[in-house]
Amino acid sequence: MVDKDNMSVDEVLKMCRQLDADGAAAASEDSPAEAAGSSVPDSPTSASPDPVQEAPADTKKTGEMSVAEILAAARGQASEQDQSKPKPKPAAKKAAPKPVAADKSVADKSATTAKASESAVPKDTSSILAAARKATKPGPMSKAEAAKLAEADGSDKAKAKTKLNVPPMPEKPAYAQVPSPTAVVTTEDRRGFISTFLGSFLAVGFSALGLTHLMGLLGFAKFMFPNVRIEPPSQFRVGFPDDYASGMVETRFKAQFGVWVVRYEYEGQSQIYALSTVCTHLGCTPNWLEGEQKFKCPCHGSGFYKDGINFEGPAPRPLERYAIEVGPDGQLVVDKSKKFNEEKGQWKDSTSFVPA
């Protein structure tokens, strides 16, 4: 029952009291313990019966013997023993909580009779604790505790339960066999594009849904781009070539058409050309300053000469020209749909000016 090697202090104490309380019962308990002890050779357990037997000799009334005295008596035997003896004792002490918990039900029967005799006697710590622990410890039990519990409670029950005859599992029928996973994907197993998107009705359904969504999305995107633009006509007349004196900048078409018509020189040739009123920096509208003979943008100060070349401020390139030609009625016709950039050399194009 109780492992003699791992007997805890409390167990020792219980032993002592049992011996004193019911001598015969304690003696009968002792004998299996002795037998267990003697079955183990070379163990210091030969000494363990000694404190059990000597303790009753030491005590007169178990109930009145203090814990310290009991321990002292127990240790008195231990000091004569081998050095290995203290080892089980600390081990026993460490294992004290668990074996004690398992043990109390074991000692329950004997303890109840022992405690009954002590009920009238002032209790010491251990007896109080033992009495308190009499009730089954609540909460989960460790496997060791449960084993000891089962051992103590019903060895008959345990014996009946131990051997459960479990017949062997029958073989699985063919339809329930789990096919072993193929390690290598062969060409025949590989899933293709068609099978992924059209392999089943579900796949076809979702593919159609996705396609419809995509078409809808593209449709909505196209919706945001109007198909009809309402703009002023890109071609307009700006008067006769003779209306323009040399070096003149005409500003009366600036507000309505966004163009200056200038008669000036470019690369040694006198020309009439139409300059765009859009500043090449960020798109504001410069002003023609007659006194300073330059186009000056009010936004960030870009400056352009009369011929449209940028010379100051953040403008990166000259003003752009629009196509200009003499119409059938002799008037100058400006076409804003065609642009000419000087930095690309397009001012050499004859459509970008009218020789004057």
Next chain:
Amino acid sequence: MANLGEVIRNSQVWKSIFRHPMPVDRRNRIVVMLTNFFLHLHPVSIKKQGIALSFTWCMGGVTFFLFLVETITGVLLMFYYRPTLEWAYQDILSLRDVTSLGILRELHRWGAHAMVITVWLHMYRVFLTGSYKPPREFNWTVGVILLLLTLLLSFTGYLLPWDQLAIWAITVGSNMARATPILGHEGPGAALLTVGGIDMISDASDARFGLLGARFVGEETLNRFYILHCILIPLAAALLLAIHFWRVRKDGGISGPL
């Protein structure tokens, strides 16, 4: 008088609106909170640190408050503003000079300026307190998108008075779009999308054209920006705000430790 209160509170009209009686204990307070559409949007209880002003600055809350102010003043302004070339500028002048409580126009404008400032401060605070670290990194992303939406609201709203400042600001701002790679007609890679000799991306079919609705800032742009400003971007912002607030609560509460 007390009887009148009781009579009202026991009436079917009252009980059909307020399904629970006035709470007097914590459990019933929680019940009222959780079963009320408006009240359940706010947590039943928050940690004390959540209102530590020195930590949160309350900038997120102020920004949301300003968003509500902007929505309400904006809706009211819509009663007196027509987004057409003929009327846009005149209507703004009328709001200033003639309409009762026309100060709403100024409140809307000042609120917009303030909201941009507070949203930056909120972002700054979140960064300083490390409130973007996991599990809050997605909420940071949602917040950045909300920042962009706030700036877009400012951009689209700026055009609506249709004065010189507005027209040229939007001209300059939208001109950036023509330099977009591939999708802008003056950007790199625009020629990549030429199909069968036809330029898919020209000045009449690039990203800038889609944004303005025309080749230059004009009547179509005014209408387009009006709809973006009043309907599309506020709806998108409201959706993202809902997600933003949801994630704040789910990721550990405002200013909650991880």
